[in-house]
Amino acid sequence: MADSVAVEDPKFTLQEVLDTFKSCLSENKEVFLEHYVAGWLGLVRFMNSLGSVFSFIAKDAVNKIQILINHLNGENGAHYVTVQSMVKYELDNQLVDLTKRGSFPESGCRTLLRLHRALRWLELFLERLRTSTEESKTSVMCSEAYNESLSQHHAWIIRKAAGTAFWALPGRATFFDVMNVGTPEQVVAMLGDALPLISEVYQVTEDLYAQNNILDLP
Numbered sequence: 001m002a003d004s005v006a007v008e009d010p011k012f013t014l015q016e017v018l019d020t021f022k023s024c025l026s027e028n029k030e031v032f033l034e035h036y037v038a039g040w041l042g043l044v045r046f047m048n049s050l051g052s053v054f055s056f057i058a059k060d061a062v063n064k065i066q067i068l069i070n071h072l073n074g075e076n077g078a079h080y081v082t083v084q085s086m087v088k089y090e091l092d093n094q095l096v097d098l099t100k101r102g103s104f105p106e107s108g109c110r111t112l113l114r115l116h117r118a119l120r121w122l123e124l125f126l127e128r129l130r131t132s133t134e135e136s137k138t139s140v141m142c143s144e145a146y147n148e149s150l151s152q153h154h155a156w157i158i159r160k161a162a163g164t165a166f167w168a169l170p171g172r173a174t175f176f177d178v179m180n181v182g183t184p185e186q187v188v189a190m191l192g193d194a195l196p197l198i199s200e201v202y203q204v205t206e207d208l209y210a211q212n213n214i215l216d217l218p
């Protein structure tokens with residue numbers, strides 16, 4: 001994987017991004033970090049194509065993606081092949097701040113947890129989009145999904161900024177166009193195929209974090 005994050009790509013299609021999440025899970029349900037990160041990079045590209053109001057969100061996501069890429073490409077990269085091996089390696093070697101922020105602000109575990117929580121938002125948002133009608137408002141779907149998930153982990157000021165950005169989201173028709181998947185019916189079908197896969201990646205990660213008691217890392 002390349003060392004740094006490139007966020008421009010004119011030939012974007014959301015299908016490819018969702019396919020990347022498909023390749024995340026191994027046969028025995030381990031999550032490949034390289035594909036997880038690639039999926040997130042695709043999402044960030046998509047978000048950048050929606051306009052600069054989202055750049056503060058994209059920036060934070062890119063920072064976190066970059067931290068994970070650095071782990072993958074670092075000297076201990078072999079331990080970062082799957083999320084399972086990463087969690088085991090970092091916990092066994094006391095490389096994670098468990099109760100308050102300290103020596104390991106860039107642990108793979110806490111960094112991935114932030115993206116993992118955002119994946120829940122994505123799941124809820126895409127499910128709303130899939131079942132929406134022509135009159136549905138993307139800003140409403142987006143903020144409902146956010147309020148049910150990620151917002152619980154954010155300070156007031158971030159919630160406020162996110163809420164403001166949501167109002168700048170393009171309408172449903174434009175949103176579907178930017179996805180570059182085809183007709184609205186094709187988008188809906190694609191979402192129907194992709195959502196169970198995203199849900200599964202989310203659930204496997206959630207269970208792993210719960211088993212290791214690391215769902216609240218600072």
Ligand SMILES: CCCCCCCCCCCCC/C=C/[C@@H](O)[C@H](COP(=O)(O)O)NC(=O)CCCCCCCCCCCCCCC
Pocket residue numbers: 014043044046047050054056057060061114115117118121126142146150158162169218
């Ligand atoms: C397309 C609309 C995009 C809406 C995105 C909804 C999520 C809103 C998140 C607002 C985050 C604001 C930025 C700051 C976050 C950090 O404080 C916070 C905590 O980090 P820390 O513990 O290191 O301090 N960071 C986070 O929670 C991680 C946020 C990552 C957000 C990534 C969002 C990517 C969205 C991809 C959009 C793709 C849409 C595809 C739809 C077809």
